[in-house]
Amino acid sequence: xxxxxxxxxxxxxxxxxxxxxxxxxxxxxxxxxxxxxxxxxxxxxxxxxxxxxxxxxxxxxxxxxxxxxxxxxxxxxxxxxxxxxxxxxxxxxxxxxxxxxxxxxxxxxxxxxxxxxxxxxxxxxxxxxxxxxxxxxxxxxxxxxxxxxxxxxxxxxxxxxxxxxxxxxxxxxxxxxxxxxxxxxxxxxxxxxxxxxxxxxxxxxxxx
Amino acid sequence: xxxxxxxxxxxxxxxxxxxxxxxxxxxxxxxxxxxxxxxxxxxxxxxxxxxxxxxxxxxxxxxxxxxxxxxxxxxxxxxxxxxxxxxxxxxxxxxxxxxxxxxxxxxxxxxxxxxxxxxxxxxxxxxxxxxxxxxxxxxxxxxxxxxxxxxxxxxxxxxxxxxxxxxxxxxxxxxxxxxxxxxxxxxxxxxxxxxxxxxxxxxxxxxx
Numbered sequence: 001x002x003x004x005x006x007x008x009x010x011x012x013x014x015x016x017x018x019x020x021x022x023x024x025x026x027x028x029x030x031x032x033x034x035x036x037x038x039x040x041x042x043x044x045x046x047x048x049x050x051x052x053x054x055x056x057x058x059x060x061x062x063x064x065x066x067x068x069x070x071x072x073x074x075x076x077x078x079x080x081x082x083x084x085x086x087x088x089x090x091x092x093x094x095x096x097x098x099x100x101x102x103x104x105x106x107x108x109x110x111x112x113x114x115x116x117x118x119x120x121x122x123x124x125x126x127x128x129x130x131x132x133x134x135x136x137x138x139x140x141x142x143x144x145x146x147x148x149x150x151x152x153x154x155x156x157x158x159x160x161x162x163x164x165x166x167x168x169x170x171x172x173x174x175x176x177x178x179x180x181x182x183x184x185x186x187x188x189x190x191x192x193x194x195x196x197x198x199x200x201x202x203x204x205x206x207x208x
Numbered sequence: 209x210x211x212x213x214x215x216x217x218x219x220x221x222x223x224x225x226x227x228x229x230x231x232x233x234x235x236x237x238x239x240x241x242x243x244x245x246x247x248x249x250x251x252x253x254x255x256x257x258x259x260x261x262x263x264x265x266x267x268x269x270x271x272x273x274x275x276x277x278x279x280x281x282x283x284x285x286x287x288x289x290x291x292x293x294x295x296x297x298x299x300x301x302x303x304x305x306x307x308x309x310x311x312x313x314x315x316x317x318x319x320x321x322x323x324x325x326x327x328x329x330x331x332x333x334x335x336x337x338x339x340x341x342x343x344x345x346x347x348x349x350x351x352x353x354x355x356x357x358x359x360x361x362x363x364x365x366x367x368x369x370x371x372x373x374x375x376x377x378x379x380x381x382x383x384x385x386x387x388x389x390x391x392x393x394x395x396x397x398x399x400x401x402x403x404x405x406x407x408x409x410x411x412x413x414x415x416x
Contacts, residue, residue, distance in 0.1 A: 023254030
């Protein structure tokens with residue numbers, strides 16, 4: 001309680017907190033207020049930890065200069081892990097996608113994180129998502145990249161991005177692959193949409 | 209980019225940030241990750257402002273010693289506003305409820321914010337929600353409180369709280385009122401639940 005603060009400042013810390021919470025995606029005025037009241041009433045320690053961790057993150061986290069993911073280091077731990085195969089490069093849209101691929105435990109190559117996707121309608125072309133960095137990454141790799149695995153989303157933007165990067169890699173004589181589309185594991189045909197099932201039918205594999 | 213940080217610290221700032229975001233109500237692991245990536249990629253300034261505002265709020269915001277709402281001052285601006293009628297006291301559950309009543313522009317008395325409600329099933333009795341503070345507020349008021357308006361929620365907990373406080377005030381010869389229940393403004397009878405309509409029927413007013 002600071003008695004020496006003027007009444008004009010009285011509502012400020014709370015109002016600023018509510019306003020600042022709206023920087024979070026999907027948080028409107030009502031949610032921001034609810035969050036602020038919850039933190040002040042039930043979890044002041046959590047609020048203090050969150051505040052400090054946000055400042056730490058903003059001050060220390062940059063992009064890995066090799067794979068472009070978020071990292072506090074110039075070269076992230078994944079890129080500097082010498083147990084990984086540097087001849088294969090998986091291209092994903094976001095660090096969240098990278099984490100999902102990592103969780104499968106099926107991939108032991110390196111990554112390149114686009115931090116976006118081609119989306120001409122939003123004004124995001126090859127320059128905006130810095131595809132030159134991916135090209136530089138591939139061309140200047142100390143150990144040549146033999147295969148690029150395109151793991152962008154199966155949305156129209158993700159598909160366009162995959163196609164565009166595929167063309168770039170093909171002219172450089174690098175093998176290009178795309179992760180498989182089809183019926184999800186545990187999926188029931190009755191509930192799968194027609195285009196997924198159509199693709200699963202077209203991409204059917206021989207059972208040996 | 210801090211080159212002198214060890215690899216062990218490398219993921220820490222990001223992981224700590226994601227973990228800390230889970231202190232927010234309704235934010236699970238996936239949402240926390242999405243929020244963290246969003247802030248780092250698209251709104252670093254917003255994250256810095258949010259971080260600082262949380263620390264400021266935790267350090268400066270306490271409870272008004274008169275009405276118990278959140279305030280940076282010992283006595284909040286509402287309680288110290290001499291244009292308000294100190295003989296009437298509106299009891300609400302939360303600061304959010306207080307803001308809602310304020311927005312109606314129909315109430316010019318003072319408030320008492322319970323910061324909770326009676327909820328025996330959750331172990332919240334009269335002592336846990338500090339009803340002694342409300343009693344002290346009423347008994348030690350420099351200008352006597354003539355009326356207490358009960359504006360707790362119309363949930364079973366809110367109703368029980370209103371009833372309990374009502375009994376406390378009645379033995380002290382203070383007039384007790386409850387905000388009206390009924391069909392909401394703009395409400396259509398077809399879509400109002402039966403118990404609301406029943407209450408609206410019982411509480412019908414003569415049209416003069």
